Structures are given as C-alpha cells and as structure tokens.
Amino acid sequence: MPITTCVFDAYGTLFDVSAAARQAAGETGFPALAHRWPELAKRWRHKQLQYSWLRAITGAHADFWQVTQDGLDWALEATGLDGDPALRRRLLDLYWELKCFSEVPDMLATLKRDGMQTAILSNGSPAMLDGAVRSAGIAADLDDTLSVESVGIFKPDARVYDLVGQRFGCARDEVLFVSSNGWDAAAAAGYGFVAAWVNRSGEPVDRLPWRPAHIVTDLTTIPELTRTNS
Template identity: 70%
Template sequence: MAITTCIFDAYGTLFDVTAAARQAAAEPGFPQLADSWAALAQNWRQKQLEYTWLRAVVGAHTDFWQVTQDGLDWALEAAALDGDPALRQRLLDLYWQLAAYPEVPAMLRALRDAGYQTAILSNGAPAMLDAAVSSAGLGDLLDDVLSVETVGIFKPAAAVYDLVGQRFGTEKSQVLFVSSNGWDAGCATGYGFATAWVNRAKAPVDRLPWRPAHMLTDLTSLPEIAASA
C-alpha cells in the first residue's frame, strides 16, 4: 500500500539534542563547557536513552523529563561539573527550546504540500514536546504530536507504535516511520512500518533482527522516499 502518513521521532530526528550544551558553552557564564560540551551532550543523550530502556524492561516507568534530568546528572558528574547548580538549570531550561535541524521545516512543508499526514511519535512528555514544537515553529506542519505517556512505556514497545494506527486509522504498510535512532528504526521495521534511519553520526547499523529500509544522512530527501516507498 502507498504511504499516506509520515511519523517522526522527535529528539535527534527533528530536534538537535546537542543544541542545549552547545548553546550553554557559547554563553559567557559557563566557560567550563568550552572544551567539554560535546562529550557532555553525548553522555547526556546516551544515559537518557539507557534509562528509558531499563525502566521499560523492569516496569518502572516515569516521564521523559525525569530521565532527561537523571541523564544530565550522570553526565555532569562524569565531567566533574556536578557542583554547579546554575549550569544544571541552564542546560535543563535550554532543553525545552531545542533547535530543529535546518532542513526540517522545508521537508515537513513538502510532505504536507504533497498530501501526507505528518506527526511526531516520541518518548517525550507532552509538555516537553509542545514546547519544542512551538519553539521550532513546527506546529502548523504537523497533524499531531503523540507521546508514550498515553501508554506508559517507552519505545520500542509495540504499544507505542500502535498509537499511530489508533490515531490515523492507517495500516502499518501505509506509515513511513523516521528516526535518528537505529534501534528505533530497526524495531519499527519489525513492527511492520516502512522505515528511514537518519544516521547523522554515520554509526554502524545496530545488530538487531531487522534493519531500517532506508538510511539517510539528513531529512532532505524524505519526501522523495515517501513517494517511492
């Protein structure tokens, strides 16, 4: 069946998760980040994801804002920066206004102009997602923003991917699911979606039973992929 609906992960896919640390490092109040912001951002993101997986496995769900804070606290301690509450607060504040990647608005507009439904499906808490979408000016380019908080478990649980069909009434084969997380795109392939992995970091493919159908370095070509999928 032809693709009718394009669904996007949010963090790292539409929104640049390194932007908070990078911006704080450029501000005069935080010179200690000048040489360490990139490593801090990487550790923050990795722990944030690890905590979602671990909580899903053991059934200890909390919202994404909590795991975002927990991941940052680990990263700050690893960088010996955990004694600066002002830095912690600034990084958390900036996370609510992450920049979209440069190609995102035009890509979403092209999809909408071509008649595709577009939405976010994210681990993010609803308030976080609403703030990010508003800050990036993407609200009029999305039909909906779906959060795992509806089902109380993080991706890649099938109950999360089920939200797409429940909202849009689509068959799995009508959905193109797009993520910057190789494991997310791979698991969505196993679920039955057509998939695209935005591999901005040029990472190896995750060793899972399934592989993303398409691999991209950015989202520019996504409308053409949707048309040909």
C-alpha cells in the same frame, strides 16, 4: 500500499539534542563547559536513552522529563561539571527550546503539500514536545504529536507504535517512520512500518533482527521516499 502517513521520532531526529549543551557553552558564565560540551552532550543523551530502556524493561516508568534530568545529573558528575547548579538549570531550560535541524521546516512543508499526514511519535512528555514544537515553529505542518505517556512505557514497546494506527486509522505499511536512532528504526521495521534511519554520524547498522528500509544522512530526501513507496 502507498505511504499516507509520515511519522517522526523527535529528539535527535527533528530536534538537535546537542543544541542545549552547545548553546550554553557559548554563553558567559559557564567557562568550564567551553571545551567539554560535546562530551557532556554525548553522555547526557546516552544515559537518557539507557534509562528509558531500563525503566521500560523493569516497569519502573517515569516521564521523559524525569529521565532527562537523571541523565543530565549522571553526565554532569561523569564530566566533573556537577558543582554548578546554575549550569544544570540553564541546560534544562534550554532543553525545552531545542533547535530543529535546518532542513526540517522545508521538509515538513513539502510533505504537507504532497498530502501526507504527519506526526511526531516520541518518548517525550506532552509538555516537553509542545515546547519543542512551538520553539521550532513547526506546529502548522504537524497533524499531531503522539507521546508514550498515553501508554506509560517507552519505545521500542509495540504499544507505542500502535498509537499511530489508532490515531490515523492507517495500515502499518502505509507509514514511513523516521528516526535517528538505529534501534528505533529497526524496531519500527520489525513492527511493520516502512522505516528510515537518519544516520547523521555514519554509524554502523545495529545488529538486530530487523533493518530499516532506508538509510539517509539527513531529512532532506524524506519527501522523495514517501513518493518512492507510493
């Protein structure tokens, strides 16, 4: 079936999750972060995801803002940067206004000109996603922002992917699902979406039972993929 709906993961896919640490490192007042921000950003993201999986598996759900704070606290301690409450506050404030990747606005505008339905499907809480979307200035080219909070469990639980069909009334194979997380793209492929993995850092494909239909290095070619599958 032709692609009618293009759905994006948010963090790491549309929004640069390293931007908060990178920006804080360039500000006065946080000299200890200047050369350690890449390590902090990597550890923060890893724990944020790991805690979401563990909470999903154990049924101990908390919203993504709590998970984000917990991940940051672990990463700050792991990098020896946990002695500065001002740094913690600044990093968390910046997370509400993450920059989107440079190709995102034009890519979304092209999808809308092509008649695509567009949405975010994210672990993020509604308030976090609203802040990021408004900060990036991309709200006009999104039909909706879907959060796992409506089902109370994180991806890759199938109930999260169910939200797309419930919202748009589309079949699974009408959806191009785009994620920078290999595990997310793989799980979406297993669910029945046409999945595209945005592999910006050249990582190996995850050893899982499913593989994404497409692997791209950024989001520039996403409109072409929707046409190819139409």
